Amino acid sequence: MTAPAQQRPRTARTFDVVVAGGGLVGMALAYGLARTGRRVAVCDGDDTAYRAARGNFGLIWVQGKGGRCLPYAQWSLVSSQRWGTFAAQLRCETGVDPCFERPGGFELCETVQQLDEGQRLLESLRERDAGLDYQVLDNAELRRRIPAASSELAGALYSRNDGHANPLFTLRALHEAFQARGGVYLPRHDVTEVIPRSGRFDIVTTAATLEAERVVLAAGLGNARLGPMVGLDAPIAPLRGQILVTEKLAPFLDYPTLVARQTREGSVLLGDSAENVGLNDGVRRDVMSDIAQRAQNAFPLLANARIVRAWGALRIMTPDGLPVYEESQTHPGAFIAICHSGVTLAAAHADVLAPWMAGGARPEVLDAFTTTRFTASSVNQHV
Incomplete structure (x- = not known):
């Protein structure tokens, strides 16, 4: 007979929680779990893995989210509001600055039609939650705030809830803070199997087998393979995004936008x-050309900027683009987290989601983010 978890001797391979995945989602959850005093291990793959965290644009974005599901906008807003304290704590614990700023963000509109459609969406959200407020700016007001903006733009939509951060510094800070709190990071430990036992799980990796009372699947696209092992569905598919990076330029853009953001160092993303290209994280010349043209249309001074880097990365997308957070009904203690907004939601993942996964109360906001919404009886509620 298997001894109860609390009576089994602890070993170097025994943990309270094992997190599969060392990207922004996995590390934010692992850091939050470590803050609860749990002994936590993170199993990560090698550098050939698809890593959305390392190809992220760095936006902390609320504006326009939730048009078909208000809780998604509210969940994003909760995280955006927590980001200042979250970033300060990481900086205090590690000395690594995530470079968080929340000056508000702009969606730039080239046509009056785009401006009108965007305003209708934001107004429908504001009517349901006053915290999702916004401003509509004509071209003159836009250029007063961002003088480098093109005189050809119809205007912009502004939300004070938006900001940005450096994804790589954030990920580094999470790793350091997690390990400083006793967390164990295991690179080159790609999880190959999760085996439910009586009151525990065996987590089999390419390098070892670990034992834990709880397991959190935050392995991005790998969740599609791991989820069914513990009775969890992971309806996900890759969606490639490409990013170009310019040489360092004199400061001209104090706010993040959807087409360009300037880093503290001066380079512009x-x-x-x-x-939809499957598991291809490469780049295409025509897509890069389109990205560069739209950025130049918004900011003419970029016409002479040199591009120094370009890359592609795979977003982790559910059928409706919303997150999935669930605990297994057949194997309690097994959780799954699927999310393509790893930067925006990092603070909420650490502060709100992790305590639930550690054994705390389940936040009501998560009701909107289960896979039951994909069943025939509930799909109309989210369309």
Whole structure:
């Protein structure tokens, strides 16, 4: 007979929680779990793994989210509001600055039609939650705030809830803070199997077998393979985004936008593309050309900027683009987290989601983010 978890001797391979996945989602959850005093291990793959966290644009974005599901907008807003304290704590614990700023964000509109459609969406959200407020700016007001913006733009939509951060510094800070709190990070330990036992789980990796009372699947696209092992569905598919990076330029953009954001170092990230290309994280010249053209249309001074880097990365997308957070009904203690907004939601993952996965009360906001919404009886509620 298997001894109860609390009576089994602890070993170097025994943990309270094992997290599968060392990206922004997995590390935010692992850091939050470690803060609860649990002994936590993170199993990560090698550098050939698809890593959305390392190809992220860095936006902390609320504006326009939740058009078909208000709780998604509210969940994003909760995280955005927590980001200041979250970033300060990481900086205090590690000395690594995530470079978080929340000056508000702009969605730039090239046509009056785009501006009108965007306003209708944001107004429908504001009517249901006053915290999702916004401003509509004509071209003159836009250029007063961002003088480098093109005189050809119809205007912009502004939300004070938006910001940005450095994804790589954030990920580094999470790793360091997690390990400083006793967390064990295991690179080159790609999880190959999760075996439910009586009151525990065996987590089999390419390098070892670990034992834990709880397991959190935050392995991105790998969740599709791991989820069914513990009775969890993971309806996900890759969606490629490409990013271009310019040389360092004199400061001209104090706010994040969906097409460009300037880092503290001066380089400018250009992006906002989406391609259904399967597991191909490469780049295409025509997509890069389109990204560069739209950025130049918004900010003419970029016409002479040199592009120094470009890459593609795979977003982790559910059928409706919303997150999935669930505990297994057949194997309690097994959780899954699926999310393509790893930067935006990092603070909420650490502060709100992790305590639930550690054994705390389940937040009501998660009711909107289960896979039951994909069943025939509930799909109309989210369309």
